[in-house]
Amino acid sequence: MTILSATGVGVTYRSRNGAVEALSGISLDIAEGEVVVALGASGCGKSTLLGLYAGFAQPTVGQIAVDGVRVTGPGPDRAVVFQDDALMPWLSAQDNVAFGLQLQGIGRAERLAKARELLAQVGLEAFAGHAIQEMSGGMRQRVGLARALAVQPRFLLMDEPLGALDELTRERMQVLLLQLWQGSGKGIFLITHSIEEALFLATELVLMSPRPGRIVRRYRPGFSRRFLAGEPIRAIKGDPQFLAMREELAAAILSEENEHG
Amino acid sequence: MDKPQQGHAWATIGTLALLLALWWVVTASGLVAPLFLPGPGDVALRLVDLAQHGFVGATLLQHAGASLARVGLAMVFAVVTAIPVGMAMGLWTRVNAALDPLIEFYRPVPPLAYLPLIVIWFGIGEVTKVILITLAIFAPLAIATASGVRRVDPDRVRAARSLGASRDQVVWLVIFPSALPDILTGLRIALGVGWSTLVAAELVASTRGLGFMVQSASQMLVTDVVVAGIVVIAGIALVLELGLRWVERRFVGWARG
Numbered sequence: 276m277t278i279l280s281a282t283g284v285g286v287t288y289r290s291r292n293g294a295v296e297a298l299s300g301i302s303l304d305i306a307e308g309e310v311v312v313a314l315g316a317s318g319c320g321k322s323t324l325l326g327l328y329a330g331f332a333q334p335t336v337g338q339i340a341v342d343g344v345r346v347t348g349p350g351p352d353r354a355v356v357f358q359d360d361a362l363m364p365w366l367s368a369q370d371n372v373a374f375g376l377q378l379q380g381i382g383r384a385e386r387l388a389k390a391r392e393l394l395a396q397v398g399l400e401a402f403a404g405h406a407i408q409e410m411s412g413g414m415r416q417r418v419g420l421a422r423a424l425a426v427q428p429r430f431l432l433m434d435e436p437l438g439a440l441d442e443l444t445r446e447r448m449q450v451l452l453l454q455l456w457q458g459s460g461k462g463i464f465l466i467t468h469s470i471e472e473a474l475f476l477a478t479e480l481v482l483m484s485p486r487p488g489r490i491v492r493r494y495r496p497g498f499s500r501r502f503l504a505g506e507p508i509r510a511i512k513g514d515p516q517f518l519a520m521r522e523e524l525a526a527a528i529l530s531e532e533n534e535h536g
Numbered sequence: 537m538d539k540p541q542q543g544h545a546w547a548t549i550g551t552l553a554l555l556l557a558l559w560w561v562v563t564a565s566g567l568v569a570p571l572f573l574p575g576p577g578d579v580a581l582r583l584v585d586l587a588q589h590g591f592v593g594a595t596l597l598q599h600a601g602a603s604l605a606r607v608g609l610a611m612v613f614a615v616v617t618a619i620p621v622g623m624a625m626g627l628w629t630r631v632n633a634a635l636d637p638l639i640e641f642y643r644p645v646p647p648l649a650y651l652p653l654i655v656i657w658f659g660i661g662e663v664t665k666v667i668l669i670t671l672a673i674f675a676p677l678a679i680a681t682a683s684g685v686r687r688v689d690p691d692r693v694r695a696a697r698s699l700g701a702s703r704d705q706v707v708w709l710v711i712f713p714s715a716l717p718d719i720l721t722g723l724r725i726a727l728g729v730g731w732s733t734l735v736a737a738e739l740v741a742s743t744r745g746l747g748f749m750v751q752s753a754s755q756m757l758v759t760d761v762v763v764a765g766i767v768v769i770a771g772i773a774l775v776l777e778l779g780l781r782w783v784e785r786r787f788v789g790w791a792r793g
Contacts, residue, residue: 329698351700361691364790365713375699378709408790426699 277342279305279328279353279430279462284337285487286323296487297323301337303481303490307429310456310463310499312477314470314524316532320488321466325434328464329355341429351375354423358435360415362407368418369394369403375426393421397451413444417451424455433465437472449475450508457503470524474498474517475508482524484531492527496520574760579767582760591761592752594744600768602744606662607727607734610669614726617670618677619719625678626685626715627707635678643675647733651740665737672733673726680722684715717784717791724780731773746772 286298298320305311305328313321326332327339330349339346341353349355354375362371369390370377376386391403397417407415416436423431437445449472456463467473473480474496482492498511511517556576562568563575570578586596594602625632642650647668658664688711696710738747746769753761785792 329694331694331697349694349698351698353698355695355698357691357695359691361689361695363692363710363713365716365788374696374709378696378699378701378705406790422695422699432698 276307277429277462278307279346279464280340280343281324281327281334282337282340284324284327284334284339286320286327286332287335298327298334299487299489301488301490305430305462305464307462308460309478310465310476311479311481312465312467312473313481313483314467314473314528315483315488316485316528317468318488319483319485321483322434323488324483325355325432325464325466328430329353329432351426352428353430353432354426354428356416356419356423356431356433356436358438360407360412360419362415362418362422364407366407367403368399368405368407368410371407371418372421372425374422379426389425390421393425394418396424396455397421411444413440413448416440416448420452420455428461430462430464433463435466435468438468445469445472446508450502452476453499453503470521470528471512474520474524475502475512480524482527482531491531494520494524571757571759574763578760579763583764583767586761586764591749591758594749596749596768599744599746599749600772603734603738603746604772606665606745607669607730610666610673610730610734611727613666613670614673614677614730615723618674618726619681622678622681622719622722623685623707623712623715625682627711632682639675639678642671643679647672648736648740651737655740660740665734665742668737669730669734673730676729677719677722677726680725681715681719684718684722685711687718688714717788720780720784720788724777724784727776727780728773731769731776735769 281301281303284298284301285296288295288297301324303311303324313324315321323332327334328346330339330346330353333339333347346353363374366374369387372390372393373381373383373386376389377383381389391400394400394403397420399414399417399421402410402414407418410418419436437448440448452463453476465476467476475498477494477496478499480494480496481490482494483489484491498514498517502508502511559573559576563570563573563578574582583596588595590596590598621635625635650671651664651668654664654667658667692710692714693706696706701709734745735747735750738745739751742748746765750762750765750769753759753765
């Protein structure tokens with residue numbers, strides 16, 4: 276099993292007012308087949324951490340590694356899904372999904388066939404030739420997800436992918452994400468503001484706190500496996516155990532804020 | 537991009553009709569002598585005559601052709617130099633630091649102010665005119681390209697890199713298409729600048745061209761040719777503008793709204 280690991284990672288920025296510690300002492304492994312969710316207020320360094328896993332930036336101390344091999348840059352084994360989709364607006368939905376395959380030099384016919392297959396998996400087979408601007412936020416996110424899946428990554432790094440969506444679309448996307456993840460063996464690192472989303476999706480949940488960004492608590496909720504085993508989503512999200520954990524997390528976030536705000 | 541003002545066509549047509557009517561009234565009533573402003577009918581007749589028989593040794597089509605060829609040639613030179621230079625300036629701050637002062641130094645100088653220098657260097661032939669227009673087009677195009685490159689959404693670049701794009705692929709498959717709307721807007725502005733510079737350049741030293749035609753007519757006090765020439769110059773500018781707007785809609789329509 277492949278593991279994307281952060282070991283003793285810290286990030287310090289130099290700013291006009293001196294050094295600013297954005298992340299401190301982060302050790303967090305993302306194993307294949309796991310959904311690791313980082314939950315925390317803005318400014319807690321979640322996105323910085325995701326950027327390190329992706330290889331967009333290097334940690335000041337510590338190391339990011341895939342199976343012990345140091346990560347020095349971005350690569351298609353760790354595909355990223357962005358909050359504001361970051362699609363190429365001049366390309367159709369299918370050309371966007373095929374973009375990563377185009378980079379690999381795969382012929383147009385072959386890559387578009389693959390793209391349509393992936394669009395079908397995210398429920399957009401009817402929109403393959405559509406322009407991105409004609410699509411809603413939820414549809415764009417599904418295109419972004421399909422684009423990331425097209426390069427067959429071992430890890431999916433998702434930066435608040437559902438943050439801009441309305442409540443109903445958001446829940447549908449959570450379900451879609453779990454269905455795609457089920458049996459894929461992929462490791463997912465997902466950032467969210469939503470306690471409910473974090474609890475529902477995570478196999479491992481880490482609560483992060485700002486100034487400097489660090490992990491303050493770790494949980495292992497098992498609700499996603501219960502959902503995939505057939506339990507209805509409403510029953511899970513209304514389960515007293517789910518609600519109790521939600522309250523516990525909300526209280527934990529509040530107490531962290533009081534301590535450091 | 538500018539939204540077409542649907543339903544307001546009557547306002548545009550109204551203004552034109554009013555101007556035309558005013559023009560006709562002041563000329564037909566004898567309020568303004570034909571030497572200063574010939575009537576619209578005379579100008580229209582003169583346009584037909586210019587097309588058939590020409591003026592100062594060339595027909596209207598030949599004058600317009602000479603002018604368009606100069607601008608076209610300059611445009612080609614500017615596009616193949618200014619777009620790569622602008623891309624480099626947008627991509628690398630060091631290139632920008634090296635070239636930006638140079639471009640910002642000559643850009644605000646009216647081309648006619650440095651025309652005499654170019655005449656001393658290259659004579660009064662075609663080369664001088666094409667160089668002058670190329671210089672006038674170069675600055676706005678390079679600046680628009682550089683700013684378009686700088687405005688590219690960094691997440692788009694990150695997305696491509698995480699999908700495995702090489703540096704060249706990021707430049708040509710992400711940054712260039714992202715900047716294309718700005719490049720085309722720059723081209724549209726540059727073409728306007730180029731066209732006005734050209735006509736001015738032809739006033740100075742030429743044997744053919746719309747600017748030359750107007751200038752010669754002015755010296756001979758043939759006012760109807762002057763007015764007809766101005767109308768043709770404006771008309772061509774309008775057609776070029778509309779053509780580039782069509783190109784924008786066709787190729788970078790995704791950037792609207």
